[in-house]
Amino acid sequence: MMERQESIAQKFDLYACYQCGKCTGGCPVTLRSKLNIRRLVLQGVLGKDLERLNERLELWDCTTCKTCTLRCPRDINPMNLIIGLRSTLVEQGHIPRTLIDALESVYKHGNPWGKPRNKRTDWIKELPDPLKVKDFSQGEQAEFLLFVGCTASFDPRIQEIAKALTYNLHRAGIDFGILGNEEQCCGNEIRSMGEIGLFEELMQTNIEKFETYGIKQILTSCPHGFNVLKNEYPQETFTVAHGTQLLARCLEEGKLSFEKEIKKVVTYHDPCFLGKQNGIFDEPRALLRAIPGLTLKELDRSRERSLCCEGGGGRMWVEASSDSGPRLAEIRVKDAIELGAEMLITACPLCVLTLEDAVKTSGHEEHIRVMDVMELVAIALGRPQPSSELNP
Amino acid sequence: MNIIVCVKRVPETAEADLVIDKTGRDVIKSGLVFDLNEWDSYAIEEAIRLKEKQGGHVTVISMGGEEANESLRKCLAMGADDAVRLTDPAFEGADGYATAKVLAESIGKLPFDLILTGTQAEDDGYGQVGGALAELLGIPHATVVNQIEAEGNKLKVHRELEGGLEEILEIDLPALLTIQTGINEPRYVSIMGIRKVAKKEIKVFGAADLTLVANETGLSGSDTRIEKISFPPTTGAAKMIEGNPEEVALNVLNILKNKGGLA
Amino acid sequence: MKEILVLAEHRQGQWRDITFEMLSKARQLAESFGSEVHAVVLGKGVANSTEALRPMAHRVLLVEDERLEAFNSETYQTVLAQLITERKPLLTLIGHSTLGMDLAPNLAVQLKMPLATDCIGVDGKDGSFVLTRQIYGGKINSTVLFNKPGPYLVTLRAGAFPVLQKDSLQGDIISLPSPLTDGNLAKRFLGYVEAALGDVDITQADILVSVGRGIKGPENLPLVKEFAEAIGGTLSCSRPVVDKKWLPKSCQVGTSGKTVKPKVYIAVGISGAFQHIAGMKGAETVIAINRDPKAPIFGVAHYGIVGDLFKIIPVLKEKAKELRQK
Numbered sequence: 001m002m003e004r005q006e007s008i009a010q011k012f013d014l015y016a017c018y019q020c021g022k023c024t025g026g027c028p029v030t031l032r033s034k035l036n037i038r039r040l041v042l043q044g045v046l047g048k049d050l051e052r053l054n055e056r057l058e059l060w061d062c063t064t065c066k067t068c069t070l071r072c073p074r075d076i077n078p079m080n081l082i083i084g085l086r087s088t089l090v091e092q093g094h095i096p097r098t099l100i101d102a103l104e105s106v107y108k109h110g111n112p113w114g115k116p117r118n119k120r121t122d123w124i125k126e127l128p129d130p131l132k133v134k135d136f137s138q139g140e141q142a143e144f145l146l147f148v149g150c151t152a153s154f155d156p157r158i159q160e161i162a163k164a165l166t167y168n169l170h171r172a173g174i175d176f177g178i179l180g181n182e183e184q185c186c187g188n189e190i191r192s193m194g195e196i197g198l199f200e201e202l203m204q205t206n207i208e209k210f211e212t213y214g215i216k217q218i219l220t221s222c223p224h225g226f227n228v229l230k231n232e233y234p235q236e237t238f239t240v241a242h243g244t245q246l247l248a249r250c251l252e253e254g255k256l257s258f259e260k261e262i263k264k265v266v267t268y269h270d271p272c273f274l275g276k277q278n279g280i281f282d283e284p285r286a287l288l289r290a291i292p293g294l295t296l297k298e299l300d301r302s303r304e305r306s307l308c309c310e311g312g313g314g315r316m317w318v319e320a321s322s323d324s325g326p327r328l329a330e331i332r333v334k335d336a337i338e339l340g341a342e343m344l345i346t347a348c349p350l351c352v353l354t355l356e357d358a359v360k361t362s363g364h365e366e367h368i369r370v371m372d373v374m375e376l377v378a379i380a381l382g383r384p385q386p387s388s389e390l391n392p
Numbered sequence: 393m394n395i396i397v398c399v400k401r402v403p404e405t406a407e408a409d410l411v412i413d414k415t416g417r418d419v420i421k422s423g424l425v426f427d428l429n430e431w432d433s434y435a436i437e438e439a440i441r442l443k444e445k446q447g448g449h450v451t452v453i454s455m456g457g458e459e460a461n462e463s464l465r466k467c468l469a470m471g472a473d474d475a476v477r478l479t480d481p482a483f484e485g486a487d488g489y490a491t492a493k494v495l496a497e498s499i500g501k502l503p504f505d506l507i508l509t510g511t512q513a514e515d516d517g518y519g520q521v522g523g524a525l526a527e528l529l530g531i532p533h534a535t536v537v538n539q540i541e542a543e544g545n546k547l548k549v550h551r552e553l554e555g556g557l558e559e560i561l562e563i564d565l566p567a568l569l570t571i572q573t574g575i576n577e578p579r580y581v582s583i584m585g586i587r588k589v590a591k592k593e594i595k596v597f598g599a600a601d602l603t604l605v606a607n608e609t610g611l612s613g614s615d616t617r618i619e620k621i622s623f624p625p626t627t628g629a630a631k632m633i634e635g636n637p638e639e640v641a642l643n644v645l646n647i648l649k650n651k652g653g654l655a
Numbered sequence: 656m657k658e659i660l661v662l663a664e665h666r667q668g669q670w671r672d673i674t675f676e677m678l679s680k681a682r683q684l685a686e687s688f689g690s691e692v693h694a695v696v697l698g699k700g701v702a703n704s705t706e707a708l709r710p711m712a713h714r715v716l717l718v719e720d721e722r723l724e725a726f727n728s729e730t731y732q733t734v735l736a737q738l739i740t741e742r743k744p745l746l747t748l749i750g751h752s753t754l755g756m757d758l759a760p761n762l763a764v765q766l767k768m769p770l771a772t773d774c775i776g777v778d779g780k781d782g783s784f785v786l787t788r789q790i791y792g793g794k795i796n797s798t799v800l801f802n803k804p805g806p807y808l809v810t811l812r813a814g815a816f817p818v819l820q821k822d823s824l825q826g827d828i829i830s831l832p833s834p835l836t837d838g839n840l841a842k843r844f845l846g847y848v849e850a851a852l853g854d855v856d857i858t859q860a861d862i863l864v865s866v867g868r869g870i871k872g873p874e875n876l877p878l879v880k881e882f883a884e885a886i887g888g889t890l891s892c893s894r895p896v897v898d899k900k901w902l903p904k905s906c907q908v909g910t911s912g913k914t915v916k917p918k919v920y921i922a923v924g925i926s927g928a929f930q931h932i933a934g935m936k937g938a939e940t941v942i943a944i945n946r947d948p949k950a951p952i953f954g955v956a957h958y959g960i961v962g963d964l965f966k967i968i969p970v971l972k973e974k975a976k977e978l979r980q981k
Contacts, residue, residue, distance in 0.1 A: 091582055094579055098899070108427065116408055488772070489763070616786075633959065637962070
């Protein structure tokens with residue numbers, strides 16, 4: 001027994017911990033979960049109380065927002081400890097059913113949503129002809145690879161954002177293509193869920209695809225995909241940018257001009273994987289500030305202090321372990337309403353889904369609307385809208 | 393306890409668009425995703441749990457082509473000890489009876505206390521192989537089992553009947569049980585788990601290893617054959633309600649008023 | 656004698672619906688080739704109840720024995736094997752029920768009878784039969800033929816065959832001796848267990864709002880529950896929802912759950928696997944909401960909406976609430 005626990009402390013480099021508690025102090029889910037990351041690190045160091053891990057459902061509450069790691073004054077990565085414990089559970093196999101379904105789906109279908117691979121590009125069929133999207137898997141070539149992502153490919157709400165992004169890229173004169181039905185999960189959530197073997201296979205296959213098609217520049221509008229491509233994939237052969245980075249640059253270079261006014265008061269929610277983890281705060285704001293008529297207000301918990309919406313770390317596929325405490329996304333929605341915002345804007349598909357869900361469950365559908373930066377940009381660029389789109 | 397689990401690799405068809413092939417007797421399989429039959433995953437999980445509780449040995453067996461290795465390895469990764477594959481062109485086209493004959497002969501050579509199968513397969517849905525196998529082996533059986541308690545040389549089992557009712561039976565070993573979904577929570581098999589068993593031997597047997605002759609296996613050994621397949625007619629098609637959510641809602645509420653009253 | 660035997664199914668003192676469905680189908684087949692329908696009843700103390708079968712059978716063959724009180728495939732198999740061996744009926748029909756699944760495959764192997772299970776269609780042809788079965792989860796129909804001569808054994812899917820108006824055959828009840836002896840059975844019936852009762856009995860509801868896998872997660876249930884309440888309905892579900900423990904088993908509609916016959920059945924995010932449909936086909940009006948236009952549920956629905964339930968239900972809920980307030 002002693003051998004094993006020592007190796008946890010060594011493996012995750014926990015010995016430097018002096019139990020200051022800054023990790024737990026910043027952990028967003030402590031409002032509503034038994035998860036206490038400070039105590040977990042201590043248990044890791046002492047080699048105590050780590051039996052019957054599969055009964056500790058709170059291990060799945062972690063959203064991998066990385067606040068603990070960012071705040072740690074001793075450069076420890078407690079988030080990695082959680083992922084490590086999750087991987088032990090994954091190997092044992094006794095994990096929540098919904099996670100099994102999502103993981104098996106990624107293995108079989110290349111996406112966690114149970115959708116067949118050959119339907120991955122169905123969203124493109126709904127685009128009007130001038131917005132034709134190039135497809136590397138069909139032999140076409142382009143300067144950028146747009147890595148669409150599983151959620152944008154299959155979730156009807158997020159498909160709308162993908163379509164808006166496509167419009168924006170065309171208007172900005174960006175030459176891009178997609179991997180089509182050969183695109184498969186980037187693996188960010190898979191890695192956070194602890195299925196390291198599957199993550200490695202996904203990464204391997206994706207890198208081979210990038211090489212096959214000579215891809216040097218990747219852009220994506222999903223911060224989860226952006227995060228894993230930038231920080232976990234080997235960085236020798238390609239660079240990766242988030243959609244807001246690329247378009248903010250285009251704006252600066254005068255390649256985009258906003259014609260249509262959007263007279264709304266909005267606030268921006270910094271997604272954890274874009275903001276605090278990768279330092280991209282200004283580009284989305286630059287785009288929003290450039291939209292005529294738009295008033296951008298800042299939430300108190302903005303930028304590095306942005307409150308996690310609970311969409312990451314596999315949370316889209318597992319229930320919170322406890323019913324107590326408010327949903328963080330609902331807190332965020334209330335904050336936005338109290339701020340006087342008519343719209344809550346963000347730049348991440350999982351944030352859009354969880355925040356929209358929170359608007360519904362907290363009964364605020366009349367008071368606030370959740371949209372992605374890309375959607376506002378498209379409207380401001382004058383994209384033709386169906387009548388029910390935006391009520392000015 | 394020596395347990396044998398019979399499994400089948402089947403295509404996932406729920407979300408797929410099926411296309412009837414040139415023979416008109418089956419669908420085009422290429423492009424479909426295959427996996428272990430859902431009922432069988434509960435069966436193998438139950439076998440592993442029984443082994444974890446009582447000790448023993450679990451052998452998993454499948455009649456199919458080389459691709460069946462994928463499902464057999466999944467079972468090995470879950471904790472099965474041995475895997476056997478029954479492969480031969482002579483086995484192809486088998487109905488439930490012909491499948492049971494081949495399984496019976498192969499299993500007949502192995503020591504066992506308990507045989508588990510799934511209640512039915514997702515593709516054919518015969519619900520026949522388990523019972524036929526038990527009869528060929530001359531052992532008692534119970535189907536649609538959703539709970540097992542081992543009691544020495546017998547088992548106490550619950551069968552899931554219709555309408556939420558359950559039946560309790562006592563059955564002597566050796567016996568065969570067909571397992572219903574929901575009996576347990578099948579564990580996840582990770583990629584690393586599959587890698588760990590990648591080198592494990594899967595014993596393969598063909599027609600030459602059995603005493604059954606050609607006309608007792610496969611299509612010629614079957615009592616039934618498929619003449620053709622077709623898409624079911626959309627009977628008395630539903631009246632589709634179109635429009636935006638508001639229009640749809642008003643329409644539905646109207647129907648509710650006329651057809652049942654809004655209480 | 657080229658009769659058609661039908662194994663009448665009963666449990667806890669009640670005839671199961673499938674009995675009459677099978678008798679109806681047998682009647683139709685028997686007419687087409689001038690043969691007879693003989694109902695077979697095994698049990699203890701069931702003699703009086705056989706009256707209900709007489710209108711639909713030319714004969715009722717009754718075997719009473721203490722050992723047949725509760726269903727046990729071993730005793731049933733012994734009795735039926737003898738009956739079939741002696742009488743050589745052209746066709747024997749058993750329900751594809753938990754009883755039939757436990758019995759038919761074994762009986763077929765013992766007597767070397769060709770067996771086709773879970774049939775939704777049976778037609779006579781040249782002394783044999785053409786069966787229709789569903790495969791691939793109900794997405795495909797297959798036409799199946801027998802490779803050998805009979806006697807044949809076929810199990811019929813519950814709810815697939817209509818019950819004909821009660822006929823007036825008034826067949827005689829013939830008591831046959833039981834071949835069972837006091838031997839040790841390798842399988843012994845111990846008793847029944849009622850599934851734990853939930854709060855509501857969905858079989859009594861007039862309006863059911865039923866959720867399936869399409870609901871995606873238990874966090875979306877409150878939305879549908881509110882809608883159900885707004886229209887005075889009760890929440891029910893399909894099997895996957897219970898397997899995932901989002902709702903208790905008492906809410907489950909389907910072959911392994913409850914059979915319901917409400918005035919209105921609203922299927923929300925349910926694809927319509929046959930096990931589910933079997934439990935709700937009797938609903939007077941079925942409204943189905945599903946994203947997939949090819950979902951089998953539309954085959955039994957009277958009204959269909961192809962759309963996103965997460966867009967439609969909230970609006971339905973609001974409008975229903977408004978109506979309530981008026």
